[in-house]
Amino acid sequence: MRVMIGMSGGVDSSVAAALLHEQGHDVVGVTMRLWGGESDTGCCSVSDVDDARRVAQQIGIEHVVFNFSDEFDEHVVQPYVEAHQQGITPNPCIECNRHLKFERLAERADELGFDAVATGHHARIGSHESGRLRLERGADLAKDQSYVLHMVTAEGLAHTSFPIGHMTKGEVRAHAARLGLRTAGKPDSQDVCFISRADGRETFLGNRIPLRTARVVDREGTQVGEVPSVEMVTLGQRRGLGVPGGGPVRYVIGVDASSDQPTVIVGDADDLLVRSQIVHSMTWVDETFEGDALAQTSAHGDPRPCHVTSIGDRQVQIDWGLRSTRIAPGQSVVLYDSTNTWVIGGGIAQHSPL
Amino acid sequence: MGVDVTSTYLDHAATTSMHPEVVDAMRPWQETHFANPSGSHRAARVTRQAVDEAREVIAASLGVNAGDVVFTGGGTESDNYAISGSVRSRGGIAVCSSIEHHAVLDPVLHHGGVTVSVTRDGQVDIDTLRQVLDGVISSGQHIAVVSVMAVNNEVGSINDIAAVAAVVREVAPEAWLHTDAVQAACWVELSQIARHVDLLSLSAHKFGGPKGVGLTVVSNGATPEPLLLGGGQERGRRSGTIDVAGAVGAATALEKTTSERDVMSQRVLSLRNELLDALVQIEGVVETVSREHTVPGIAHICLSDLDSEALLFMLDEADVYASAASACASGAMESSHVLSAIGLSAELRRGALRLSLGHSTSSRDIDRAITEITRCISLLRERRAARKQRV
Numbered sequence: 001m002r003v004m005i006g007m008s009g010g011v012d013s014s015v016a017a018a019l020l021h022e023q024g025h026d027v028v029g030v031t032m033r034l035w036g037g038e039s040d041t042g043c044c045s046v047s048d049v050d051d052a053r054r055v056a057q058q059i060g061i062e063h064v065v066f067n068f069s070d071e072f073d074e075h076v077v078q079p080y081v082e083a084h085q086q087g088i089t090p091n092p093c094i095e096c097n098r099h100l101k102f103e104r105l106a107e108r109a110d111e112l113g114f115d116a117v118a119t120g121h122h123a124r125i126g127s128h129e130s131g132r133l134r135l136e137r138g139a140d141l142a143k144d145q146s147y148v149l150h151m152v153t154a155e156g157l158a159h160t161s162f163p164i165g166h167m168t169k170g171e172v173r174a175h176a177a178r179l180g181l182r183t184a185g186k187p188d189s190q191d192v193c194f195i196s197r198a199d200g201r202e203t204f205l206g207n208r209i210p211l212r213t214a215r216v217v218d219r220e221g222t223q224v225g226e227v228p229s230v231e232m233v234t235l236g237q238r239r240g241l242g243v244p245g246g247g248p249v250r251y252v253i254g255v256d257a258s259s260d261q262p263t264v265i266v267g268d269a270d271d272l273l274v275r276s277q278i279v280h281s282m283t284w285v286d287e288t289f290e291g292d293a294l295a296q297t298s299a300h301g302d303p304r305p306c307h308v309t310s311i312g313d314r315q316v317q318i319d320w321g322l323r324s325t326r327i328a329p330g331q332s333v334v335l336y337d338s339t340n341t342w343v344i345g346g347g348i349a350q351h352s353p354l
Numbered sequence: 355m356g357v358d359v360t361s362t363y364l365d366h367a368a369t370t371s372m373h374p375e376v377v378d379a380m381r382p383w384q385e386t387h388f389a390n391p392s393g394s395h396r397a398a399r400v401t402r403q404a405v406d407e408a409r410e411v412i413a414a415s416l417g418v419n420a421g422d423v424v425f426t427g428g429g430t431e432s433d434n435y436a437i438s439g440s441v442r443s444r445g446g447i448a449v450c451s452s453i454e455h456h457a458v459l460d461p462v463l464h465h466g467g468v469t470v471s472v473t474r475d476g477q478v479d480i481d482t483l484r485q486v487l488d489g490v491i492s493s494g495q496h497i498a499v500v501s502v503m504a505v506n507n508e509v510g511s512i513n514d515i516a517a518v519a520a521v522v523r524e525v526a527p528e529a530w531l532h533t534d535a536v537q538a539a540c541w542v543e544l545s546q547i548a549r550h551v552d553l554l555s556l557s558a559h560k561f562g563g564p565k566g567v568g569l570t571v572v573s574n575g576a577t578p579e580p581l582l583l584g585g586g587q588e589r590g591r592r593s594g595t596i597d598v599a600g601a602v603g604a605a606t607a608l609e610k611t612t613s614e615r616d617v618m619s620q621r622v623l624s625l626r627n628e629l630l631d632a633l634v635q636i637e638g639v640v641e642t643v644s645r646e647h648t649v650p651g652i653a654h655i656c657l658s659d660l661d662s663e664a665l666l667f668m669l670d671e672a673d674v675y676a677s678a679a680s681a682c683a684s685g686a687m688e689s690s691h692v693l694s695a696i697g698l699s700a701e702l703r704r705g706a707l708r709l710s711l712g713h714s715t716s717s718r719d720i721d722r723a724i725t726e727i728t729r730c731i732s733l734l735r736e737r738r739a740a741r742k743q744r745v
Contacts, residue, residue: 033686049686064670066663067686111664111737 009048013120016163034072075099087257088330124165150346214262230262235328273323282347361673366712383599408605417545426568429557433457439578446496476511504538510652519550541649563607567600623650657705668730
């Protein structure tokens, strides 16, 4: 098989490339240049490209760099900024997978005559009894990345490979060390790759959009505090709200960034609980689904039991049964089967009324 | 894998192959005569003589005084020395064309300089240059140096340096005039350029010499501030032990280039035209700038429906080595400021392909390039159409 492997310069994709090569595939390593600006988060920097290239040399495969920075800006960075402007909490890694790795890179690979795109994600491709492909959690549950891959469809999975999905992180590092790869001990990347640690999210946003002061009010509308930038506030947040100490813990239960006078509404923990949640922009790995499932609402969050009902075009309502913590609008909600093994599909949490 | 007879190397503007006689000429100065030419013993005098002779050979090729030739560590250093050195020496700002190589453009902008727009064919418009110079001077700013490249490195367009010089001398007589002649060396009689300017940059590996050796011609009393301070070599203009083998290599290569230039240019011109004539037959292929305004060594085309990266990958697999814009530090293709400056649409800029020919290019290379480029373009289009139908 001719495989194009996305190599970020990290240990996972390094080992994924090595495994494919060991298995006898015709492998070409590709590093995508996504972010043109400054970065100190260990992603997209020249040193990462150096690592990827050196690993490819050590393995004995070709390595090229593709510049997708325009697409990254259009599909990831700009929507990220716009979401914050609207008081929404986006997930840029998911949009990057959706638009860059499994669309732009897949398209490029196809165009260049490759059979598949591989990545170093911790996830597995399995199959249903019917033979249809399905996306499964990685063997290392602590590192599982199926959540951020939920948009890959069964058709897409047919041209996708996750070579390290069956391994634990420890096994991946051990394999890299055995091969003497320079990335063996490289720390995992964690933050949003295009935001520098030194400057942070607020500076990044402030350079692109005006940050607006917001009143912090309680449910009755009485002002209890103030925040310097409404764009930085997330549902469920309880710190940095300018609320005098001593009283009960206040949580953000609503953000109104749309008006000229942005407002953050705070309440107690109970106010964050809801019975149901609407999820839009759903994609399904295979078939559409209604019924009992598990919903995961953050990259490493615990899946919660729910009941899924279709309520329109690519929209579902998920009912929690008992009341459950509201999901910040903009966050991805990924549905897994009741055994918590494979991904059914996923979408984006909508604003839910108080 | 190296560049062998089965592959088609069309990236001579990035680096051209070293002439065998250059390699031979350099070897003794690494092996046998290794002394530091600044030394005071006989071994040093031998290497010093080699440097002095190399300098004279180069000066003769350029029609300048030997004392005007400064050896540097490459084209980028030569350009930086000319721009930053002039600004630091005299104050004021630098003015350059908008299609300069980054080795000129970046120092110009770093020092708060101004750029001059170019025509659709990638040439400095003399009237525009005059207006910009007038504007800068009437705003009360002092111009330290004006820099206009002799030949553009991406599209191959030629500037009329004599005409540029006439305007600069008239409107900004105080300014030094620099030209980046790195891409001109193989194709244009350099003495015809050197006589009009105060500062001129060359890079040896672009004309059959070694990498890491540059030349700056500093004439007419120009005194840019040195970038490197130290042992005071090169009359204090460039400290650092002189690369003797590099100097000999540069001199051998430039002498050969100068003596063979006319014949080589004619031969390569007809190959280049044959290549362009064939490529423009392919649907959607656009000749980026009019070929009568370019050097023989560069064929630049654009396609509105394909990505350079994809096409270059396919060509690479077929052992045809070409390029798009300049590659950045990571190896990714950067969007070209040159193609933006000549007013090319974003679609065409994405599909840029530079095929650059050199002294070793054969007619077989051109035949293979035509066959492979044609095949790769149609294969990419077929696959794209098939994908569209599937998705």
